Amino acid sequence: DGGITQSPKYLFRKEGQNVTLSCEQNLNHDAMYWYRQDPGQGLRLIYYSQIVNDFQKGDIAEGYSVSREKKESFPLTVTSAQKNPTAFYLCASSNRDLNTGELFFGEGSRLTVL
């Protein structure tokens, strides 16, 4: 079945360590997105990519990095520069033209910094 797979589902890291969250989709979508969600909050956009080898900063990109070397994959690295990385991270994909399409979400990755 088509869908979006995020891994790992749960991740613990020590302060000062970088960590990479994986996101893979087989929906043949051009666009992919990373959002962060804190308890009781909505989703905030970290990065998004409309096409391979191109990506744009969202509202809270500081302390994060991404790559888009393949259409199917959009990994997110949470660097040590991110001051408060403990959160629920959601990856999504869509057709490039959001005017007609919806976002399809993965099941999320919950990151806890110890």
Added chain:
Amino acid sequence: GQNIDQPTEMTATEGAIVQINCTYQTSGFNGLFWYQQHAGEAPTFLSYNVLDGLEEKGRFSSFLSRSKGYSYLLLKELQMKDSASYLCAVNPGRRALTFGSGTRLQVQP
């Protein structure tokens, strides 16, 4: 900037009707989305409005007034499984959705 406002919490009774409001002020507008999110899970798509008026889909309906920057999600015949957060999101034209903080709905017996 982008600003999307929703009530933080609402409570309703099983079998009743509830209306969740959303107001928005965004730099552009290419459509408004409603998503449902159960605790600890990913959001799932409920509805999409780009023109003024009401869109109905089973027990769920969504309304949009672009001139007022206003939308609502109407849930009929509430069921216990409808207890969830409901997220209002706008496509401001930069090809990534901007989300409100969500409304946590609790359905009581």
